[in-house]
Amino acid sequence: MSVRAFDVVVVGGGHAGLEAAAAAARMGASTALLTLRADAVGRMSCNPAIGGIGKGQLAREVDALGGWMGRITDAAGIQFRMLNTSKGRAVRSPRAQCDRDAYEAAAQAMCAAQEGLETVEGEAVDFLRSPEGAIAGVRLADGSELRARAVVLTTGTFLEGVMHTGLQQRAGGRVGESGAAPLGAALRALGLPTARLKTGTPPRLAADSVDYAALAEQPGDLDPTPFSFLTSALTRPQISCWLTRTTAATHAIVREHLHESPMYAGRIEGVGPRYCPSLEDKVVRYAEKDQHTIFLEPEGWDSPLLYANGISTSLPAEVQEAFVRTCVGMERARIVQHGYAVEYTHVAPRALRRTLEARDWPGLFLAGQICGTSGYEEAAAQGLVAGANAALRARGDGREFVLGRHEGYVGVLVDDLVTCDPSEPYRMFTSRAEYRLLLRADNADLRLTPRAQEFGLSEPRRDRVLDERRARLARARALLTERRDPEDDGTSGKRRALIDRLRAPGGTIEELRPLAPELESIGLTRGDVETLESDVLYEGYARRQNAWVERASEREVAAIPDAFDYAAVSGLRIEARQSLLGARPATLGAAGRLAGVTPADVALLEVAVVRAARAL
Numbered sequence: 001m002s003v004r005a006f007d008v009v010v011v012g013g014g015h016a017g018l019e020a021a022a023a024a025a026r027m028g029a030s031t032a033l034l035t036l037r038a039d040a041v042g043r044m045s046c047n048p049a050i051g052g053i054g055k056g057q058l059a060r061e062v063d064a065l066g067g068w069m070g071r072i073t074d075a076a077g078i079q080f081r082m083l084n085t086s087k088g089r090a091v092r093s094p095r096a097q098c099d100r101d102a103y104e105a106a107a108q109a110m111c112a113a114q115e116g117l118e119t120v121e122g123e124a125v126d127f128l129r130s131p132e133g134a135i136a137g138v139r140l141a142d143g144s145e146l147r148a149r150a151v152v153l154t155t156g157t158f159l160e161g162v163m164h165t166g167l168q169q170r171a172g173g174r175v176g177e178s179g180a181a182p183l184g185a186a187l188r189a190l191g192l193p194t195a196r197l198k199t200g201t202p203p204r205l206a207a208d209s210v211d212y213a214a215l216a217e218q219p220g221d222l223d224p225t226p227f228s229f230l231t232s233a234l235t236r237p238q239i240s241c242w243l244t245r246t247t248a249a250t251h252a253i254v255r256e257h258l259h260e261s262p263m264y265a266g267r268i269e270g271v272g273p274r275y276c277p278s279l280e281d282k283v284v285r286y287a288e289k290d291q292h293t294i295f296l297e298p299e300g301w302d303s304p305l306l307y308a309n310g311i312s313t314s315l316p317a318e319v320q321e322a323f324v325r326t327c328v329g330m331e332r333a334r335i336v337q338h339g340y341a342v343e344y345t346h347v348a349p350r351a352l353r354r355t356l357e358a359r360d361w362p363g364l365f366l367a368g369q370i371c372g373t374s375g376y377e378e379a380a381a382q383g384l385v386a387g388a389n390a391a392l393r394a395r396g397d398g399r400e401f402v403l404g405r406h407e408g409y410v411g412v413l414v415d416d417l418v419t420c421d422p423s424e425p426y427r428m429f430t431s432r433a434e435y436r437l438l439l440r441a442d443n444a445d446l447r448l449t450p451r452a453q454e455f456g457l458s459e460p461r462r463d464r465v466l467d468e469r470r471a472r473l474a475r476a477r478a479l480l481t482e483r484r485d486p487e488d489d490g491t492s493g494k495r496r497a498l499i500d501r502l503r504a505p506g507g508t509i510e511e512l513r514p515l516a517p518e519l520e521s522i523g524l525t526r527g528d529v530e531t532l533e534s535d536v537l538y539e540g541y542a543r544r545q546n547a548w549v550e551r552a553s554e555r556e557v558a559a560i561p562d563a564f565d566y567a568a569v570s571g572l573r574i575e576a577r578q579s580l581l582g583a584r585p586a587t588l589g590a591a592g593r594l595a596g597v598t599p600a601d602v603a604l605l606e607v608a609v610v611r612a613a614r615a616l
Contacts, residue, residue: 001144013038023391024391033118034122037121044105050096054092059410078100089530100303104456149394160184193348196565201312202308205324210244243293246291323350355385356389377428381409402414407451412439429614472523480502484496
């Protein structure tokens with residue numbers, strides 16, 4: 001029997017596993033990335049796109065923390081767009097369509113180049129345990145063992161995965177790839193709470209089989225914004241995506257065959273993502289609508305395939321063939337790969353601490369869809385957190401890598417998961433972040449790279465780029481603060497500074513350049529300009545949000561004893577008591593975010609916790 005030892009073993013080579021392994025290795029831990037297929041590491045199972053509303057902020061935060069997603073996206077991107085540009089700066093979100101093959105090739109190249117990281121092919125079937133009861137590695141299907149001080153589980157849709165097309169079922173987590181069945185039983189043997197979720201994918205079409213004249217072209221931005229703070233510019237030409245729609249005939253075919261959908265036929269017990277519904281769900285939920293938008297997105301620079309975003313389905317292949325050809329411009333479309341649903345096992349994230357370590361099993365960390373999330377970006381963010389904490393545990397470091405909700409969307413994501421315990425696949429939105437005015441995509445590096453530096457997640461090049469950017473911003477702000485506005489004659493008192501123009505609606509750096517020509521020598525980048533303008537515009541709101549953070553900080557960290565008696569809290573509503581008993585939140589701040597717990601409940605709880613502490 002082969003036995004190998006590492007500091008950290010990461011199980012699964014998707015986006016969570018990739019960032020977990022990269023983070024652990026960057027921090028100096030000898031790391032094994034265990035995957036069923038080494039040539040599938042970094043594969044984009046669904047849409048080959050990164051970012052979107054809320055998700056783009058997550059991806060930039062992963063980059064700011066030293067992660068790989070942003071750099072890989074910049075290398076493989078074929079179209080870049082900034083979303084929400086007509087709305088406030090705080091909710092602007094980057095998105096990129098990627099070349100599917102180029103993305104995984106870049107991911108695998110980064111793995112090969114990372115010191116301390118080794119990719120190992122194999123299937124984990126059980127956990128190894130130390131005499132003290134901690135997780136100490138994994139046993140593989142061939143009987144060999146990978147021993148480690150920490151294990152990060154990132155199984156995605158592969159954990160007891162079952163793929164559905166119509167009423168046909170087959171085991172697997174992705175088309176053409178097998179699932180990971182034994183590990184589900186191993187998790188239940190540990191007593192971890194598991195359930196089933198589902199996701200789906202649309203058909204892929206032959207790119208030469210659609211009528212582009214009937215479609216609406218959607219080009220990328222003329223001046224695209226990179227995802228990584230290490231990328232100075234994106235110079236490669238972009239390609240267009242295309243918009244079309246379903247028709248009343250499409251919906252009629254779907255309704256006629258609903259009984260053949262595995263979800264509506266009762267073949268799937270798992271809950272699907274509410275914010276990315278299948279075409280079947282759209283037709284049923286929004287029966288009054290006679291059309292739905294479809295985004296036809298190329299899968300690569302030279303790919304012959306279009307990803308039909310918006311018509312995810314698990315109807316039988318012949319039904320897909322029929323309804324696809326009723327969509328505008330798709331009358332002669334050829335389906336190269338039919339859509340399907342995947343049902344898989346996940347672990348209820350209430351079983352995890354904010355480090356993403358299992359509460360009852362030291363040394364076992366979980367990240368990605370196994371925690372009940374949906375999306376590459378959510379997976380990557382969790383992977384980075386889990387990988388960093390696994391490395392800290394492996395080297396006996398008593399610190400924890402945990403971000404607060406006021407520090408980043410990554411903090412919001414993890415806190416939501418372990419506190420609220422979502423019953424459906426969780427997706428990030430800007431609306432989930434109560435401090436979103438502070439958590440913009442443009443300032444992710446200023447907020448989070450210093451945290452990365454604290455834990456060894458950053459690298460010299462990133463540190464240098466941040467220092468240079470800070471210096472440029474400081475020089476520009478000082479110049480604009482010192483320089484007086486020549487158009488202000490001072491009749492109302494002291495002449496205002498140039499920076500005051502930025503505080504006015506529509507104020508821009510561009511209009512100030514003639515009045516402060518020294519700005520040119522500072523060398524502000526487009527990202528610098530965005531940050532400087534936003535900082536000045538939002539500074540009043542930011543002060544208020546920072547005050548809220550300070551006021552909430554005491555409650556946020558006020559501990560609730562594990563054995564606290566919620567039944568003894570007079571006046572606490574039954575719904576709140578049940579929610580608190582089920583989640584057992586660690587702090588008053590976490591208690592306030594539970595479903596069914598109101599601010600009034602938290603106030604009662606706070607008094608009871610203080611009294612209980614005084615009685616000790």
